[in-house]
Amino acid sequence: MEQLAERILKGELRALARGITHIENDHPEKQALLTTLFSRTGEAHVIGITGSPGAGKSSLVNGLIKVWRKEGKTVGVVAVDPTSPFSGGALLGDRVRMRDHEEDEGVFIRSMGTRGSLGGLSEACKDAIRLMDASGLDLVIVETVGVGQSELDIMKVADTVALVLYPSGGDVIQAFKAGIMEIADLFVINKADLPGVGQLKGEVEDLLHLTAEQKQWKPPIVETVSIEGKGMEETVRLLNSHYHHLSESGENREKKITQLETEITRRMKDSFAGEISSLVADELQRMAKAGETPDPYETAETLYEKWKRQLADSPGHGN
Amino acid sequence: MEQLAERILKGELRALARGITHIENDHPEKQALLTTLFSRTGEAHVIGITGSPGAGKSSLVNGLIKVWRKEGKTVGVVAVDPTSPFSGGALLGDRVRMRDHEEDEGVFIRSMGTRGSLGGLSEACKDAIRLMDASGLDLVIVETVGVGQSELDIMKVADTVALVLYPSGGDVIQAFKAGIMEIADLFVINKADLPGVGQLKGEVEDLLHLTAEQKQWKPPIVETVSIEGKGMEETVRLLNSHYHHLSESGENREKKITQLETEITRRMKDSFAGEISSLVADELQRMAKAGETPDPYETAETLYEKWKRQLADSPGHGN
Numbered sequence: 001m002e003q004l005a006e007r008i009l010k011g012e013l014r015a016l017a018r019g020i021t022h023i024e025n026d027h028p029e030k031q032a033l034l035t036t037l038f039s040r041t042g043e044a045h046v047i048g049i050t051g052s053p054g055a056g057k058s059s060l061v062n063g064l065i066k067v068w069r070k071e072g073k074t075v076g077v078v079a080v081d082p083t084s085p086f087s088g089g090a091l092l093g094d095r096v097r098m099r100d101h102e103e104d105e106g107v108f109i110r111s112m113g114t115r116g117s118l119g120g121l122s123e124a125c126k127d128a129i130r131l132m133d134a135s136g137l138d139l140v141i142v143e144t145v146g147v148g149q150s151e152l153d154i155m156k157v158a159d160t161v162a163l164v165l166y167p168s169g170g171d172v173i174q175a176f177k178a179g180i181m182e183i184a185d186l187f188v189i190n191k192a193d194l195p196g197v198g199q200l201k202g203e204v205e206d207l208l209h210l211t212a213e214q215k216q217w218k219p220p221i222v223e224t225v226s227i228e229g230k231g232m233e234e235t236v237r238l239l240n241s242h243y244h245h246l247s248e249s250g251e252n253r254e255k256k257i258t259q260l261e262t263e264i265t266r267r268m269k270d271s272f273a274g275e276i277s278s279l280v281a282d283e284l285q286r287m288a289k290a291g292e293t294p295d296p297y298e299t300a301e302t303l304y305e306k307w308k309r310q311l312a313d314s315p316g317h318g319n
Numbered sequence: 320m321e322q323l324a325e326r327i328l329k330g331e332l333r334a335l336a337r338g339i340t341h342i343e344n345d346h347p348e349k350q351a352l353l354t355t356l357f358s359r360t361g362e363a364h365v366i367g368i369t370g371s372p373g374a375g376k377s378s379l380v381n382g383l384i385k386v387w388r389k390e391g392k393t394v395g396v397v398a399v400d401p402t403s404p405f406s407g408g409a410l411l412g413d414r415v416r417m418r419d420h421e422e423d424e425g426v427f428i429r430s431m432g433t434r435g436s437l438g439g440l441s442e443a444c445k446d447a448i449r450l451m452d453a454s455g456l457d458l459v460i461v462e463t464v465g466v467g468q469s470e471l472d473i474m475k476v477a478d479t480v481a482l483v484l485y486p487s488g489g490d491v492i493q494a495f496k497a498g499i500m501e502i503a504d505l506f507v508i509n510k511a512d513l514p515g516v517g518q519l520k521g522e523v524e525d526l527l528h529l530t531a532e533q534k535q536w537k538p539p540i541v542e543t544v545s546i547e548g549k550g551m552e553e554t555v556r557l558l559n560s561h562y563h564h565l566s567e568s569g570e571n572r573e574k575k576i577t578q579l580e581t582e583i584t585r586r587m588k589d590s591f592a593g594e595i596s597s598l599v600a601d602e603l604q605r606m607a608k609a610g611e612t613p614d615p616y617e618t619a620e621t622l623y624e625k626w627k628r629q630l631a632d633s634p635g636h637g638n
Contacts, residue, residue, distance in 0.1 A: 031616055038614045253607070260615050261603050267619030268595055268626075269588045276587055284580050288572070295357045296579050297350055300586030307587075312631045 001029040005036040011074075011136045013108050020110055023127045034127055037134040042256075044076075044133040044140045045243050048158030050151065050180060055164040056190040057143050060226040060235075065107060067236045068139055074106040076132035078125055080144040080154060108137060122153035126263070129157060155183055157259060159252065160242045162186040162235075165204070167196030172203045181211045185219050185242045188235060192223035217245050276307055320348040324355040330393075330455045332427050339429055342446045353446055356453040361575075363395075363452040363459045364562050367477030369470065369499060374483040375509040376462050379545040379554075384426060386555045387458055393425040395451035397444055399463040399473060427456060441472035445582070448476060474502055476578060478571065479561045481505040481554075484523070486515030491522045500530045504538050504561045507554060511542035536564050595626055 004022075007015030022030050051057050058079075065075050110132075112125055125142060132140045142158055144151040155161050163175055163184040175181055187204050189197055204221055220238050224231030246252035283303055287294045323341075326334035341349050370376050377398075384394050429451075431444055444461060451459045461477055463470040474480050482494055482503040494500055506523050508516055523540055539557050543550030565571035602622055606613045 035614055035616045038616065039612075042612070256612070257603055257607055260613055260618075261599055263615040264599050264603075264613070264619045264622065265592055265595065267615060268599070268623045269592055271619070271623045272591045273584055273588055276584065280580055280583050280587070284576055284583075288576055293358075293361070293575070294579055294583070295354055296582040296586060297354045297357065299579075300583045300590070303583065304587045304590050308630060311627060312633075314631075 001032050002036070005033055008037060008131060008135045009040060013105065013135075016076075016108060016131055016135045017110070019131045020112075020128045023124055023131070024112070030127075034130065037131060041130045041133040044129075044137055045160065045239070046129055046133065046140045046142065046158045047239060048142045048144070048155040048161040049164060050144050050155055050161065050184075051164030051166075051175075051188075051190075053145055054168075055166045056226050057164050060164055060188060060190055060224065061141055061143055063224070063226045063229050063232040064141075064236060064239075066229070067232045069104065069106055073138040074136070075108070076135075076137040076140045077107070077109040078128050078132070078140070078142045079109065079111040080121065080125060080142065080151065108132065108135075122151075122157075123266075125154045126157050152179060152183070155180070156262075159246055159255070160185045160239055162188050162239065164188045164190050165200060166191040167194045167200045172200065172207060181207055185217060186235070186238050187219055187221040188231075189221060189223045190226050192231070193225050193228075197223060216249055216251070217242065276303070279303055279307055320351050321355070324352055327356060327450060327454045328359060332424065332454075335395075335427060335450060335454045336429070338450045339431075339447045342443055342450070343431070349446075353449065356450060360449045360452040363448075363456055364479065364558070365448055365452065365459045365461065365477045366558060367461045367463070367474040367480040368483060369463050369474055369480065370483030370485075370494075370507075370509075372464055373487075374485050375545050376483050379483055379507060379509055379543065380460055380462055382543070382545045382548050382551040383460075383555060383558075385548070386551045388423065388425055392457040393455070394427070395454075395456040395459045396426070396428040397447050397451070397459070397461045398428065398430040399440065399444060399461065399470065427451065427454075441470075441476075442585075444473045445476050471498060471502070474499070475581075478565055478574070479504045479558055481507050481558065483507045483509050484519060485510040486513045486519045491519065491526060500526055504536060505554070505557050506538055506540040507550075508540060508542045509545050511550070512544050512547075516542060535568055535570070536561065595622070598622055598626055598629075 004015055004019060008019050019033060021027075022033060027033075049057050049061060061077060065077075068075050110128065112121065112128060129140050129142060142154055144154055161180075161184050163180055163186070165172060165175070165187060166189065172181075175184075189200055189204075201221055201223075208219060222231055222235050222238055224235060226232070246255070280303060283299065284294065323334055323338060327338050338352060340346075341352060346352075368376050368380060380396060384396075387394050429447065431440065431447060448459050448461060461473055463473055480499075480503050482499055482505070484491060484494070484506060485508065491500075494503075508519055508523075520540055520542075527538060541550055541554050541557055543554060545551070565574070599622060602618065603613065
């Protein structure tokens, strides 16, 4: 595992791919790998790109990659979106666009499914992003469909979140309701050659008054036609500008601390859950045998107190 | 609160509505209400209805309600689907259909948003279902869009899960990838007057070979045209037939125990998280001041052990 970590740190894409597979499969040495690499993360600009299916997220990512590659930057992509051609989930999706980068050693694309990641999708994504980061990629893009709690959790890992909209109606309100408006740092109105751009822009601006009033960073709105490459440079410029804002304002550091707090708490909860599982199972079995149906509210309280008492009484603790 | 519980048990719909509002707002007496009512749950047939937007879930629910009402049964609906006209989330949605039941005292419809439920949407839904159950409604329907972990968690509360599909392609694979196929007890092919029904049915059957091979209950497939009321009686018949299977096979009891185990564990985790929060926050603040970035993997382990030691040392425990 030491060797794999070293190869990842050197930027070997094959090693990176293997490392991510270890994460997905919950390999026994996964934790050791992550601990080794953690201190080498924090250099990549992690960008979350979200939006409903059909918004054109993948062609946008493609267009952005072209700009970055011209600037000599390396790019990693984690595609979680089941409708993305990157993730391989699109039945009708054209895979043509992927070929643009197939031979490019400076681009690493990895799809992550909603199945197969034992520790939960958002955790696996977070770890995959860290591996890409540690491997020295300049940019790490996470592409998700903007629905569901786990997608929202994934977005929270990003330094910069771009919400991709297109003129069609309904999208903005959906995003607002899902809580995405609050975390978006940039609004991309894609397919801006379609009618209705002005109205969509108005809707975004109205909702921004509600969500970004207090924020130091006012999320800008950019218009793009990603399949024609229009607006790509401007989008890259705005993403960079947000990244600069983050480090200058100290928000970056704050955000990282909040994320770590959440993650540490979750990990501790998992350890805890592992330790109580047999206690809970035994109690339920006992009740089932007795023909009782446990009230989950009371039972949880009782068992929690019981566990704590047992812990305090057990040898090896208490001094 | 005692009085509210009594009124809910009597089946007063206004009391039921108020109780659900208490749940959504995390009212201080929420827990007491739920504990009081819990022993009176377990009588309703809880049916989860899921499927992608556009599958026609709402008109299906409407059609089913008509059949049940003819049979004299009372129905509660929890609409979580943001695109459902029941939930009020549909911008373009027709609210005409709702009017069908507006004056009917035997139908109770409640929408629950993805925002505003402090304890998490799936928990709030679960509790709302319990209240409806305790109030004596014969059937409780939960309608969700089939995406995301929290929607999947909600479906797991149902006795019977119906997945609504329509001839369009892609749907089945999406459902399969999201893990819905495994939990579906009935497949409804809605809009069965459209071309492509045969192909869709074939796809479902193929995937059922993969997911339902070992199961005692082979999920049937029913064709409906819900806006014309076609296939509604047959759907009700199959839903009933699954409910009978559950109680006869003892699966019902097993399922309930598994659900309770998950819920009790989650509740204990929440209590635990509440107790460790200051420990985690303090440690992060200390590290931030020292300019260190904590490795979440190691820090979680260290803090967990520390918390257990503290607990064992604290007075009031240990004897």
